[in-house]
Amino acid sequence: MLELALKGSKKFYGWLIALLVLAGIGFAFYLWQFNFGLGITGMSRDVSWGFYIAQFTFLVGVAAGGVMVVLPYYLHNYKAFGKITILGEFLAVASLTMCMLFIIVDLGQPVRILNVWLHPTPNSVLFWDTLVLNGYLLLNIIVGWKVLEAERNGVHYKSWLKPLIYISIPFAVSIHTVTAFLYCGLPGRGFWMTAILAPRFLASAFAAGPALLILLCLFVRKATKFDPGKEQIQSLAKIVAYAISLNLFFFLCEVFVALYSGIPEHIDHIKYLFYGLHGHGILVPWMWSSMGLMVLGIILLVNPTTRRNEGVLAAACVAVFAGTWIDKGLGMISGGFIPSPLHHVNEYAPTFPEIMITLGVYAIGAIVLTILFKIVVSVKEEVNG
Amino acid sequence: MLKEKRIFNKKLVIAGLIIFIGVITFPFWFNHAKVVAPPEVKLTEKAKEAKECVLPDKVKMRGNHMQLLDMWRDTVVRDGNRKYIGTNGKEYEMSLSNTCLDCHSNKADFCDKCHEYASVNPYCWDCHIDNPKETKNNETQ
C-alpha cells in the first residue's frame, strides 16, 4: 500500500517538499542543540521543562483523541464511524511520532535514551509512559494498516485484530492518564497536584483530537474524492462539544478548590497564569485568549444551528484546538514551574532555536500524517471508485 | 495483498541496487590497501616500574579495561566501594583520574593513540580530568 503515497499531484509533492525543508531546518537547529546542549532553549534551573514537554503533553492528547472514533465503532457498533476510524488511528500514529521526537529533543543526553529500558525502573512514571506510548503507537500502526489493507482487498479484517482493537481502547486512556501522572504525583508542585489532572487531560484530549480530525475530514472532502461524511462530522462535533465543556468544567473545579481553600501553593500558579505574579505575567493574555476560545467553541458547538453549519463548525474547531493548545502547550507546563518551590518567579519563553526545532518536529509529524492520509484516501477512492 | 500489478523498471532497480551496494560498502574499499600500523603502547617510567597493571595479564587489560572501568564506576558510585584488590593481591583505589592516570600520565600516547586507531571515542574525558599529575608538574615547572 505504501506505493499509493508515491503517486500524487504536484501540490501534494510541493507540500511534502515544503515540509521536508522545514524539517531539515529544524534538524539543523537540533544539531546545534545537540552540540551545545539545552542552553540554547529558554529553559532554566527553575523552569526545567519547557516548550518541548508541553508539546509532548498536548500531542499525547491528540493521539488519545483518536479513540473517540474507534470506541463508538468497535464497542457500540456505531456504523457511521467505520468510514473514518482509520483517520483517527493514523492521526494517533502521527501524533505519537511527534511525542517521541519531542521527548528525544528534550533529553540532555539523547544517546543514552535506551537506559530507560536497560535499567527499567518501575517506580518511575516516565518508564511507564514510554511503555504505553510505544504500545499505543504499535497498536495503531498494526490495526490501522491491517484494517485498511483488508478494506482494499474487499475482505473482512483478520479475527486476530479484534483483541488488539479492544486493547487499544484502554491504551488510549492510559497514555494520557500516565502522562498526567508525570505531573500530578510530584510533591511541592501545587498547580499539578490535583486528582482531576488526568480526567482534565483526557477531556481536553477528546476535544482537541476530534476537533483536528473534523478539520482534516473537511479538508479531505474538499481536496479528494473521498467524503468522510456529514453524519460522521456532526457526530464528532458533538463529541468535541461535550469534551470541551467537560474540560472547562474540570478546570473550574480546580480553580474553585484552589481559590476557596485559599492555600497559597495552589493559588499562586493560577494567579501567575491569569493575573501575573510579582509583576511577571507574559502568559496572561494567552491564558485569557485560551479561555475565550474554549468558551467560544462551546457556544458554537453546543448550539445545533451553528454546529450544523460546516463553515462555523470549522471555525469552532479551530477555536477549540487553539484554546486547548494554549492551555496545555503553553500554560500547563511553565505554569506549574512558576513560582518555583522556593517561591522565586523566573519566567520562561521559548527561544528562536527552540521554536524552530519544535516546528521541525511538527513538520515531521505532518509528513507522516500526509503520507498516511494519502494512502487512506487513495484506498478509499480505489474501493469506491 | 491479492494482485499486485505493478511493473517495476528493471534497469532502474538494478542500477539503484548497484549504487546502494556501492555506498554501503564504501568504507571497505575506501580503506582498501591502506595499512595503518597499530600504535605502539608507550609506558611511563612509573608504569614500567610497576611491572603489572590492575589486571596482571597485559592482553586481558588491553581487551577488557573498558569492562573493568565500567564495573569500577558502577561500584564506586552506586555501592560506595573504593578499593579494588586485584588477583595479584595488590590494592588499588578505583579511580580513573587518580589511579590509572597516575601511572599512565601520558594519556595522549597511552590512551588516545590506541583509541584513535580503534576509532573509539570514549566520553570518559568529558568529566574525568585528563591528567592530574602531569598538569600539576607543568604548573610547578
Added chain:
Amino acid sequence: MKRNRREFLKLAGITTASVIGATSGLTMAEASGSGEAKHKAILAKNQKALTAKRWGMVIDTTKLQTASDIEPIISACHKIHNVPEMTNKNHEIKWIWEEEFKHVFAEQEHELVNERLRHLPFLVLCNHCKNPPCVRACPTNATFQTKEGIVMMDFHRCIGCRFCMAACPYGSRSFNFQDPRPFIKETNKEFPTRMKGVVEKCNLCAERLAVGKLPFCVEASNGAIIFGDLDDPQSEIREVLNTNYTIRRKPALGTGPSIYYIV
C-alpha cells in the same frame, strides 16, 4: 542483592579465566587471556571510611549570622566539586547556596516574622530525603539512595530528562545546560567535572566520607554544621537534636529531609 551477585560474576569474568561464560560480554576477550589467577579480585570499602545508617546534618543558624559566615562554606564546596560559575543565571549550578527565610520556609513566612530571621542568610542544599521524590521519579535509577541515606547521582547513567528536577520540592537540583568546564575557574583535578546534559546536586561529599573525611561544608563551618548518624542514639547529632528545637523544610510533604535547622 541481585546487583551484588551480578557484580561478583562480572568481576570474576574479568579477572579469572575460570568463570568464562558468567558474563557473556567478556567471554570472547577471555578466550585469548591466559593467566590463571591465584585468587579472585575483591571490591571493598576503604577501612577508614566513615559509615552510618543514615547521614544527617544540623545547621545551626545562630552561628551563621552574616553572608561572610556563609560564603566560605559555599565556595569550599563548589571549589572541590568543580561546580561552575555560569554567567547565565538560567543555567546556574548550585550544590549549596544561600536563601532568605521567606524562600526556605515559604509556608512559615508571615509579615511579623522576627527581624533577625527575616534577614538571616540560610544555607540550603539537597535534603537527602528519607523518602526522596527525585529517586522515585528517575526513569533510569541514575539518581538513587545509598544504604547510608545519601541521595546520589550517577552521572554516567543520567539521560538528562530532568524529571528529578520537577520532582524535587526544594529546588536542589541543577542541570548542565551546556559544557560546564569553561566556567570552572580553578579545577580540582582529583574530582571529575560534569558534562553537558546531566543533572547534578550535592552528594554529601560521598567521596570524602569514603576516605574518612567529613563533608567539606562541615569542615569549613567552624562547628556551625553538625554532621552524623541520625540512626545512632549515641551520636553527637542526636545529642544536638535532643537539646535544641530544630525545623526542617516542608515537612508536610512527607519527604523526610535529613537536614535540620536550629533557628
